[in-house]
Amino acid sequence: MGFLDNTSTTVDAILTKKGRELLAKGDGQFKITRFRLSDDEIDYSLYDTTHPNGSNFFGAVIENISLLEAFPVGKLKYFLINASEGTTAAGIINFSTSTITLNAGQRTTFNPTTDNVTDNAYIFTLSNSSAGTIQGGSAGGGSNTPMGTEVTARGKTIRFTARRLNQDLNATMTIEGLQSGARISIPLAIKAAPAGGVKA
């Protein structure tokens, strides 16, 4: 006779900065309806198929690590996804360039594709709204977006227009495949306008 395995785990969640912001508005925008799972902090190379105690212990090193507490800033980095049985390759996002440099007012289009998996849409996250505006996609980057904040938009493609800034600014555009969970980050370098512009 032994104790049964307790398969239910109870954890406390914390609000992110964005969650607090929406909750404070009190206009009903704060309503959690979806979840995603992540394996951030896991190093799968620690999975040891030569463990002397057998297959039950192949993942023991990973299972026994103590995880960090949740951060109120940032986002999940690597997602767990559904894949049909026998899948041997994950989605890989293709994008034409690895870095982008834009002058004031210059535009570029983000139109990624995915290998191995079909992505119906992508989540585009601009790390700093001061860098520019996003057109197209479902949301984000409008004129009401506060400068210096993170902006997200969803769609197949988006256009990005660099702002006229009085100094150079570096930012990042992260692209996540909605179905594949794949992600890439593309550094953006925005050059200051020759005659000056708004404060970055």
Place this chain on the structure above:
Amino acid sequence: MFQIFDDENDVIRDQIATISSGMWSEGVGNLQDTTGGGAHTSSVQSASNGDYFVEVYNKPLTDTTSERQFAIAYGHKGGSGSLGTIGATGDRVTAAIYGQFNNLINPPETETFSFKGNTKSQNDIYVITINRARLREKMDPGNWELRLGASGSAAQPAGGKLLQLIDDSSTNTNPNSGELGVEFNIVSGSVAGGSTSIDTAADSETTHGSYGFFYPEVGILILNPSALSGSHYHLNTVSASNTANNNHITMFNAVSSSGAYTDGTTGIYFAARREEKVTSNHYFVRVKNKDFNFSQNPTYVSGSDGSLKIDAFKGNSKTFITTVGLYGEQNDDLLAVAKLSKPILKDKTREALIKVKLDF
């Protein structure tokens, strides 16, 4: 990839729980004179507005972690016990205090306090106000006890007792609801060991009236000096005209270590709990056997072609869940995040149920 919660079965919203904890700094429930902590004053505060009230700290001010716990003031309708009279210089601070709390607590056109058991007008009061940061939402009725020691050797009657004050919420089923919320009477008794014991009910305090009023929602205790100077305690309240009698310091001495009772009785303290309501949402994250068995972790798949890096996972992919991200329906911003204490192994033969609790 996103999974949508079944709002009917997976989400329980707005569960309200009442949480109580020790009211003093660091969650301490007992502000005691004998073991560490205790009651201390600040010479800086005393020099600035110390005529009006005395701030009580949990530790000596030389300790950088000391924090304000509550304040003590004395009020007199005519200004006795403080410098100044009508038509003369002086701030008449006791009159200011009395008027201030009369204005806050009593109904319009009421000029004096009167206490349960004897409704005569009481021209002076002691006030204890709990610091806002300590109080949070409210003081927990029925779960505080103020033990007063001697306020000065001359004031102690032979054979006198330590005075233990509590509220009458355990028996007062229909308390007044006044300007500052629910009002309970302060009576002699104890809550030691978690059970309330009232020595004398407020109605039976016919000589001087009850020991005072207690307003849990604002953390204010109004004490009746006449009752405190009664037969078995004898707090030495002095109210001379145009004289700074510093009665609030007398009361501080009674709650601090300097007021240790002359008969050697120990155990002078102010024990209290606070109470707050916490609203929680519960989300049941149901991870089915065929879901979430693949990862985009760079140690799991190759960045160049997406192929699996671990041969053992081919045909039997496994993942380890560490984090649950919660999202709204209008955009893809992460609204809340929950971390597991240990990774959960997931493959096609395992299901997981993770209950996520989000407090507001």
